[in-house]
Amino acid sequence: MKLTNKNYYSTKANKEYFSxxxxxxxxxxxxYAMAKINGDWVEPPNTAMLIGSYVDSYFEGTLEEFKANTPELFKKDGSLKSDFVKAEQIIKRIESDELFMLCMSGKKQVIMTGELFGEKFKIKMDSYLPGEAIVDLKVVKKLREVFFRQSGKISFIEKWGYDLQLAVYQEIVRQNTDKLLDCVIAGVDKQDIPDIDCILIPNDQLEFQRRELTWKMARIIDVKTKKVEPARxxxxxxCRATKKLTGLITPDKLVY
Ligand SMILES: [Zn+2]
Known part of the structure; x- marks a missing residue:
């Protein structure tokens, strides 16, 4: 199957490729993962996702098309809802910064495929600068929000697995071009005055993410290829939408 921007998110592509x-x-x-792959569960787009898509589509040069196809962006009187007025402010803020615009100046939404753990993988890059960098645009709540893990403080990048994402992108690009590129998150947030930064993820962090994934992939492959039943x-x-009651429970089960 040849992947294009039209079929990239199709059920057929999701079954044939990992992402x-x-x-x-x-x-x-x-x-949940299997239900999504099989097309049995479609996630309704939420506001945060729509703001991300709004900014993405601006950089891709398809904002007008996106607006025409997304009635959820507008109020009854035809004006933009406040969340997307915010998206406009974010775009303005980004446009005024040279380095950010340089990071976002690559080829947009570039699709590549490769092989990892013996399985076919697909990736789609927000901004690909051949021979230089892979850039992924993220619109987040607060760039400097701190999260906690047993190992200590982490940023939104580790919290949401954006380092894992770029680790896979870096390897697939390497397989296609023989070059190990810098991986950058171009981050902007939704504060009243948006904060922006371009964050270079260290190669050893990417390497670590790929190694850690190795340990998890065997089980994931077994589930996707239907060798084992998916766990709920x-x-x-x-799970909430599809659960079937099999008996009565006691109150302690609610807080377990
Ligand atoms: Zn579940």
């Missing part, structure tokens, strides 16, 4: 978002779905809940997490949207 980073699929991996993240599997790590969250196997049953029991608490995600998909």
């Amino acid at each position: 980073v978002s699929q991996i993240k779905d599997f790590l969250k809940c196997e049953a 997490c029991g608490v995600c949207d998909y």
Whole structure:
């Protein structure tokens, strides 16, 4: 199957190829991941996703098309909802910064495929600067938000697995071009005065993410190829929507 911008997110493509978002779905809940791959569960777009798509489509040069196809952006009187007025402010802020614009000046939404752990993978890059860098644009709540893990403080990049995402992108680009490129998150946030930064992810962090994924992939491949039944997490949207009661529970189960 030849991937294009039209069929990239199709059920056929998702069955034939692995992607980073699929991996993240599997790590969250196997049953949910499989339902998405099979087209049995479609996630309704939320406001945060739409703001991201709004800014993405501006850089891709398809904002007018995106607006025409997304009635959720507008109020009844035809004006933009406040969330997307914010998206406009974010775009203005980015446009005024030379380095940010340089990072975003690559080829947009470039698709590549490759092989990892014996499986076919697909990637789609926000801004690809051949021979130089792979840049992914992220619109987040707050760039400098601090999250906690047992190992200590982490940023939004580790929290949401953006280092894992770029680790896979870096390897697939290497397979296609024989070059190991710098990986950058072009980050902007949704504060009243948006904060911006371009964050270079160290190669050893990317390497670590790829190595860690190795340990998780065997199980994910077994589930996707239907060798084993997907486990249900029991608490995600998909599990809640499809759960069948098998008996009464006691109150302690609610807080377990
Ligand atoms: Zn679940």
